[in-house]
Amino acid sequence: MNLSFHLQVINLLAALLLLISFAMLSQRRVVGLVTLFAWQGAALAASTALVAWSTGQHHLYWSAALTLALKVVAMPWFFYRLVRKLDINREVEAVLNIPTTMLIGIALVIFAFNLALPISQMAGTVTRSTLGIAMACVLLAFLMMITRRKAITQVIGFLAMENGLFFAATSASYGMPLVVEMGVALDVLVGVFVLGIFFFQIRETFDSLDLKHMERLKER
Amino acid sequence: MLDATPLDWAWGIVLYWLLLAGAGLACRRHARLVTGLLFPLGALGALAMAAVGLAGLALPAGHFVLPIGLPDLPFHLRLDALSGVFLALLGAAAFGVTVYGAGYFRSMEAGPLALLALWYHLFLAGMALVLLADDAYAFMVAWELMALSSYFLVTTDHKVPVIRKAGFLYLLIAHVGAVALLLCFGVLQGGHGAYTFDYMRSAALTPFWASAAFLLALFGFGAKAGLVPLHVWLPEAHPAAPSPVSALMSGVMLKTAVYGLLRVTFDLLNVQLAWWGSLAIALGLLTALYGVVFAAVQSDMKRLLAWSSIENVGIILAGFGLTVIFYADGKGGLAALTLTALLYHAVNHAFFKGLLFVGTGSVLHSTGVRHMGALGGLIRFMPWTAWLTLVGVLAIAGLPPLNGFVSEWLLLQAFLLTPGLSHQYLNMIIPVAAAAVALAAALAAYVMVKFYGVVFLGQPRAENLRHAHDAGWPERLGMAWLAAGCVLLGLFPSVVIGWLAPVTRLLLSQTLVNDGNWLMLAPVSAERASYAPVVFFLVVVAITLVVFFGVKRVYHGRTRRAAPWDCGFPEQDARMQDSAEGFGQPIRQIFSVFMRVERETPDPFDAQPRYRGDSRDKVWLLAYQPIADLVAWLSAQAGRLQHGSIQWYLIYSFATLIFLLVFTR
Numbered sequence: 110m111n112l113s114f115h116l117q118v119i120n121l122l123a124a125l126l127l128l129i130s131f132a133m134l135s136q137r138r139v140v141g142l143v144t145l146f147a148w149q150g151a152a153l154a155a156s157t158a159l160v161a162w163s164t165g166q167h168h169l170y171w172s173a174a175l176t177l178a179l180k181v182v183a184m185p186w187f188f189y190r191l192v193r194k195l196d197i198n199r200e201v202e203a204v205l206n207i208p209t210t211m212l213i214g215i216a217l218v219i220f221a222f223n224l225a226l227p228i229s230q231m232a233g234t235v236t237r238s239t240l241g242i243a244m245a246c247v248l249l250a251f252l253m254m255i256t257r258r259k260a261i262t263q264v265i266g267f268l269a270m271e272n273g274l275f276f277a278a279t280s281a282s283y284g285m286p287l288v289v290e291m292g293v294a295l296d297v298l299v300g301v302f303v304l305g306i307f308f309f310q311i312r313e314t315f316d317s318l319d320l321k322h323m324e325r326l327k328e329r
Numbered sequence: 330m331l332d333a334t335p336l337d338w339a340w341g342i343v344l345y346w347l348l349l350a351g352a353g354l355a356c357r358r359h360a361r362l363v364t365g366l367l368f369p370l371g372a373l374g375a376l377a378m379a380a381v382g383l384a385g386l387a388l389p390a391g392h393f394v395l396p397i398g399l400p401d402l403p404f405h406l407r408l409d410a411l412s413g414v415f416l417a418l419l420g421a422a423a424f425g426v427t428v429y430g431a432g433y434f435r436s437m438e439a440g441p442l443a444l445l446a447l448w449y450h451l452f453l454a455g456m457a458l459v460l461l462a463d464d465a466y467a468f469m470v471a472w473e474l475m476a477l478s479s480y481f482l483v484t485t486d487h488k489v490p491v492i493r494k495a496g497f498l499y500l501l502i503a504h505v506g507a508v509a510l511l512l513c514f515g516v517l518q519g520g521h522g523a524y525t526f527d528y529m530r531s532a533a534l535t536p537f538w539a540s541a542a543f544l545l546a547l548f549g550f551g552a553k554a555g556l557v558p559l560h561v562w563l564p565e566a567h568p569a570a571p572s573p574v575s576a577l578m579s580g581v582m583l584k585t586a587v588y589g590l591l592r593v594t595f596d597l598l599n600v601q602l603a604w605w606g607s608l609a610i611a612l613g614l615l616t617a618l619y620g621v622v623f624a625a626v627q628s629d630m631k632r633l634l635a636w637s638s639i640e641n642v643g644i645i646l647a648g649f650g651l652t653v654i655f656y657a658d659g660k661g662g663l664a665a666l667t668l669t670a671l672l673y674h675a676v677n678h679a680f681f682k683g684l685l686f687v688g689t690g691s692v693l694h695s696t697g698v699r700h701m702g703a704l705g706g707l708i709r710f711m712p713w714t715a716w717l718t719l720v721g722v723l724a725i726a727g728l729p730p731l732n733g734f735v736s737e738w739l740l741l742q743a744f745l746l747t748p749g750l751s752h753q754y755l756n757m758i759i760p761v762a763a764a765a766v767a768l769a770a771a772l773a774a775y776v777m778v779k780f781y782g783v784v785f786l787g788q789p790r791a792e793n794l795r796h797a798h799d800a801g802w803p804e805r806l807g808m809a810w811l812a813a814g815c816v817l818l819g820l821f822p823s824v825v826i827g828w829l830a831p832v833t834r835l836l837l838s839q840t841l842v843n844d845g846n847w848l849m850l851a852p853v854s855a856e857r858a859s860y861a862p863v864v865f866f867l868v869v870v871a872i873t874l875v876v877f878f879g880v881k882r883v884y885h886g887r888t889r890r891a892a893p894w895d896c897g898f899p900e901q902d903a904r905m906q907d908s909a910e911g912f913g914q915p916i917r918q919i920f921s922v923f924m925r926v927e928r929e930t931p932d933p934f935d936a937q938p939r940y941r942g943d944s945r946d947k948v949w950l951l952a953y954q955p956i957a958d959l960v961a962w963l964s965a966q967a968g969r970l971q972h973g974s975i976q977w978y979l980i981y982s983f984a985t986l987i988f989l990l991v992f993t994r
Contacts, residue, residue, distance in 0.1 A: 204976055224990055251986070255979045263975065324973035 115163035122156035123239040126276060127218070130249040133269060134214050135207050139197055139261060143188040146265050150180030153272050157279055168287040169279070175294050176275070184268065184301055188261070191305055197261060197318055204256045214249050221245035228281070239280040246273030260311060260318045264304050271297055335384040336391035336408040339416065339461055342374045342381065346454040349374070353446025360439035363446045368431035371450055375423035378457060382417025386410050386831050398466065405525050407463035410831035411596065414672055415460045415588045421814060422580045422679040423453055429687045429807025430573040432800070433694065445485055445571075451478040452577065459585050465514035465524040472510065476503040476553075479582060482574040483566045495565035502562045506552025510589075513545035517597055529597045539600050546593040547609065554586035555639045556646065557616040558948045564623070567635035568699060572690025575631060579638040580683035584675050587645055591668075594653065595836040603657040603752060609650030610762055617643030617769040622923065624776045625916040626944040628909040629699050630689045633780055634682065637725065640769055641678045645671050647766060648740050651759070652837075655743075658750055661839035663743060666852050669829050669841045670739035676825075677732040677818055681724040684811035685780075688718035691800040691808075692784060696793070701780075701909035702941075706789040710797040713805050715785045720812040722781045724819065726774035730862040730869070732818035735850070737770050738860060742852055772916075779912040788892055788903040820862050822850045910942040923947055 129149040136142045154177040161169030205213075225241035247270050254266035271293070278285050285293075308318060315322040333341075349371050356362045385391075390409035398404050408416070430449070434442055455478055458471035480503070484496035518524055519532035534542065548559075555563040567575045594601060620639030627633035648671030655664035691714040692707060693699055708715035724731035744763035750756050789795060800808070818825055824847060830840040842853060851859035892901055917926065924944040931938035970981070 220987075251979070251983050255976050255983060258976075320975050323975065 115159060119156050119159050119163075120239060122152050122159070123242045123276070123280075125152045126156075126246055126272075127242050127249075130246045130269065130273075131211065131214060133265075134210055134249060134253050134256075137207075139192050139259070140189070142262060142265055143185050143192065146188075146269060147181050147185040149269060149272055150176055150185075153276055154181060156276070157284070160279055160283065164283060166283045169284050171287055172275075172279075172284055172290050175290065179294055179298060180268070180272065183298070187301065187305065188265070191261065191308065195261075195308060195312060195318065197259065204258060210252065210256050214252055217248040217252060218245040221248055240277060243273055243277035243280055246270075246276060249273075258320055260304075260308055260320055263320070264301065268297065268301070334391045334408075335381045335388060335413075336393050336406060336461070338381045339378065339385070339408055339457065340393065340395065340406055342378050343454045343457050343461070345374050346371065346450045346457070350447045350450035350454065353443050353450060355443075356439075356446070357443040358439055360435075360437065360442050363439075363442050364431050364435045367446050367450075368427055368434070371453065372424050372427035372431065375420045375427055375453065377420070379417050379420030379424060381408075382413045382415070382420055383828065385413030385416060386828055390835075392463065395467075398470070402466055402524075404467040404470075405463035405527075406461045406467070407526070408461060410835045411588065411591060412460045414676070414829060414832050415584060416457065418584060418676050418679050419453075419456055419460065419581050422683045422811070423577060425680075425807045425810035425814070426573045426576045426580070426683055426687060427453075427807070428810065429576075429690070429804050432803030432807070433573055433687070433690055434571070435801075436694070441485065445482070448478045448481040449574070452482060452574075452582075456581055456585055460588060463526045465518070465526070465529075469507070469511060469514070472507060475582065475585065476500070476507065479574070479578055482578075483570040485571055485574070486569070489569075492569040495562070495569040499562040499566040502552050502559060506549045506559070509545045509549035509552070513542050513549055513593065516542040516545065517593070526592075526597060530599070533599060536600060536602060539598050540602060540605070542598060543594060543602075543605050546590060547605075547612075550586040550590045550593075551612070551646075553589075554583050554642045554646070555616070555620075556612055556642065557619045557639070558952045560616065560620070560639050561946065561949055561953060563639055564627075564632050564635045564946070567638070567686075568629055568631040572631070572686050572693060575634070576683040576686035576690070579635065579686060580679040583638060583642055584679060587642075587649070587671075587675055590646075590649060591836065594649075595656070601653050601657045603654050603755070606650040606653030606655075606657065607755065609653060610647050610759075611650075613643045613646030613648075613650055614762055614765045614769075615643070616640070616646060618765060618772075619643070619923070621769050621772040621776060622916060622920045623944070623946060625772060625779065626910075626913040626920075626924065628701050628913075628942070630692070630701050630704075630780060630784060631686070631699055633701075633776065634685055634689065637773065637776060638678075638682055640773060641674070641682065641725075644737070644740065644766060644769060645674055645678070647762065648674065648743070651740075651743055651762075654750070654752075654755060654759075656837055658752065660749060661837055662842060662853070663746055663749070664837050665833040665839045665841040666739065666746070667743040668833050668837060669826055669852075670736055670743055672829050672832060673732075673739060673818075673822075673825060674736035677724065677736050677815070680811050680814040680818065681721040681731075681733060684721035684808060684815065685718060685725065687804070687808055687811070688714055688721060689784075691804055692797075695797045695799070698791075701783045703791050704784045704789075704794065705787045705903060705906065706785070707794065707797060708785040710789075710795060711785075711799040714800050714808070717805070717808040717812045718785065719781065720815050722777045724815040726777040727770050728774075729860075730816075730819050730866040732815050735819055735822045735860070735862070737766075739852060741766060742858055746853065775916075779909065783907075783909045783912065787906045790903045790906070820866060821847065822860070822862060823847050826850070908940075910940065913944075917942075917944055925950060 126149060129145055129152065133142060133145045133149070136145055154173045157169055157173040157176060161167065161173060221244035222241035225244050229238060229240045250266050250269035250273055253269065254263050257263065257266065284290065311323070312318055349367055353363060353367055356367065385408045390407060393406045395404040395406055434445065437445065451474060455471050455475035459468065459475055462468035462471050480496055480500045483499055484492055486492050487496070514524065516538055517529045517532065517534070519534055519538070521528070521532065552559040567579060570578065594605070617640045620636050620643055624633050624636035624640060627636060648667050652664050652667040652671065655661075655667060691711065692704065695711065696704060698704055720731070724733040727733040727737045741763060744759060744766060750759075823843060826841060826843055833840050843851060848863055849859050849861040917924065925947050927943045927945065929939070929941040931940055972978070
């Protein structure tokens with residue numbers, strides 16, 4: 110197997126990531142969203158492992174394993190449980206309708222590619238061409254957070270954004286130092302659990318997980 | 330200890346005051362110990378400080394580096410003639426006020442009293458450090474110490490909402506001023522990062538930057554001194570503070586601002602431009618007239634004195650402006666004359682305003698009333714307070730042979746000597762300024778007639794005033810010290826001017842030509858003008874004695890006691906006397922444009938009719954209210970950003986992110 114074949118596979122996985130991001134943007138059900146999130150994590154883990162294998166950066170194996178454990182197994186499992194317990198697998202209300210959101214998403218992807226062009230020319234990695242995709246994933250996840258109303262979708266959007274950042278780090282400079290990555294992973298894990306507790310609290314207070322009820326909290 | 334320099338003594342006394350402040354905190358359960366021991370000890374320190382100041386006037390400047398503060402940034406201290414005169418002022422006035430306070434504060438509870446002793450001594454130490462500081466860092470630390478400790482002194486009665494509000498206003502304006510001072514020092518160091526005053530003296534600034542430094546100093550020190558329109562805190566804070574504190578703040582703290590202005594303008598800056606002087610004269614006269622007009626319409630006696638302090642600061646500032654004009658014009662001798670006059674007035678004001686504030690304190694203490702409409706006739710029930718206050722009243726009204734006359738006379742002499750100036754317009758305008766100073770002085774006399782007449786003369790306006798008790802012995806001693814200062818400073822001006830000579834030599838390298846001797850004061854030349862206060866005093870005493878004994882010989886000898894000012898109308902009662910509002914009414918009519926008058930007129934069928942009139946300052950409405958409204962409006966606009974919806978907050982971050990990505994490419 111030569112390097113260009115690896116690169117092609119990595120590019121394929123990157124394209125998958127982008128595709129999943131768009132799919133998340135258009136997904137209406139929470140369970141579907143969680144499944145997509147798990148697939149995104151899987152694609153990320155696979156591409157990271159592939160980068161590690163092809164470039165010999167051994168610490169990236171650890172990153173890939175961490176991603177697999179946390180984002181493909183632990184968190185989706187946690188979210189499925191949460192959805193079942195809170196009984197919130199209804200249709201996710203979007204602030205904007207889905208086609209408009211998709212159009213904005215396309216504009217963001219073009220913007221991200223345009224933005225990544227000078228940076229990827231500077232980066233010395235074999236995977237630099239995927240940097241644009243990584244940035245597009247970050248922006249799309251952000252867009253998803255903006256256009257959704259339910260608290261749980263915000264959290265998934267936040268995690269998807271983290272996926273995008275992770276991918277950006279891998280493609281631009283073969284990942285961050287392992288210590289940093291482990292720290293970030295721990296942060297994400299703790300953050301998700303704290304947010305999970307918050308969901309119960311919010312639902313107890315407002316009888317709903319819809320964020321529009323929280324608008325009452327602002328200062329008059 | 331014998332070879333210790335005045336500077337060693339000075340910072341020793343500062344440490345001593347700091348120790349007393351700590352001791353005050355330790356005496357939270359022993360009120361008698363605080364008033365019986367700490368305040369007298371503090372007063373002794375003040376007396377020593379006065380002596381140190383006088384010694385500092387006579388001896389050459391001393392330097393000292395105190396190894397405290399931040400690393401590599403020790404406190405530089407210096408005691409020269411300018412610091413000396415203000416230290417002497419601080420010590421002498423603080424001695425009288427502190428002795429007075431030892432009696433006045435006896436009625437306070439132990440807890441608040443301990444805190445008061447803490448802040449009071451910190452305040453004294455802070456003011457002394459301001460005068461001793463020789464680098465910007467030490468100066469600002471001392472300045473803040475002074476501002477904060479006086480804030481806590483003002484809010485001694487912090488349970489009263491009005492007092493908390495007054496304290497906050499004071500703190501706010503003090504800090505706006507402090508920021509200006511910080512910027513001023515920033516300009517003065519000329520971009521070299523050295524903040525010692527020694528360095529600033531040698532830094533050569535361009536006229537533009539020198540003017541910037543001067544304007545910042547004028548703003549910063551003006552905020553502390555009560556320059557219009559930065560005066561708004563003064564009439565609020567002085568009535569709120571306990572009387573000895575008002576006396577110190579008005580008598581001494583305002584003078585630290587004068588000190589700072591002189592230090593920056595003549596010592597640290599090496600160019601002086603004539604237009605600074607014109608600006609200072611204009612602002613000073615505006616302040617003086619504004620202050621005296623508002624003093625005339627007040628009916629609260631401490632508020633009246635606060636406005637009168639504003640007036641005196643205005644006069645001092647006008648003198649300062651004239652000094653700058655003369656000095657920039659190369660007329661060193663005349664500059665020395667005005668500088669002497671303004672320093673003299675600063676010292677005088679410390680004595681008579683301190684005396685008047687503690688006098689009102691005694692009245693307040695025994696009657697519990699600040700409003701003049703409920704006072705009157707107190708000279709019969711509080712003779713000590715009344716007669717000692719009379720000395721202060723005559724002094725502030727500018728009557729010879731007391732001290733107020735000397736400084737105002739010197740200042741007017743200086744104003745009348747302006748035709749020598751090389752600048753034509755100034756030559757024409759300054760006589761008008763002289764007229765304004767004279768007007769302010771005359772109105773000040775009017776204000777004092779009102780103050781003394783309504784509070785101490787006539788008939789008591791309330792029944793309980795008949796049981797008013799006179800001040801105790803410590804209070805009398807304190808007032809007598811201040812009154813003696815007023816008399817002696819008035820009787821021996823030539824001596825005082827001799828003491829002030831090192832200051833003019835330091836700042837202007839020239840001294841005032843005094844053509845007279847210890848008995849007679851003759852600035853510039855004896856042919857032009859001279860004044861012999863002792864002779865004047867003796868003549869006044871002699872005429873009084875002759876008239877007194879002459880009348881006694883001729884008169885049948887039976888003394889009859891009747892209601893004063895009844896003009897033969899036997900039904901006269903206390904309610905028919907001229908009131909504080911009535912006395913000020915003509916002034917209020919004439920200057921009503923500047924005031925916001927609130928009046929409560931009684932119903933014609935009211936059996937117990939009451940009249941209440943209150944004249945407030947329009948500066949608040951015109952200058953401060955718009956700023957407050959603007960800030961409120963801006964924050965309301967900023968409040969619109971707060972939607973409460975998380976989507977909007979995310980959009981804000983998203984837009985910021987996109988913006989930064991686009992623009993930092």
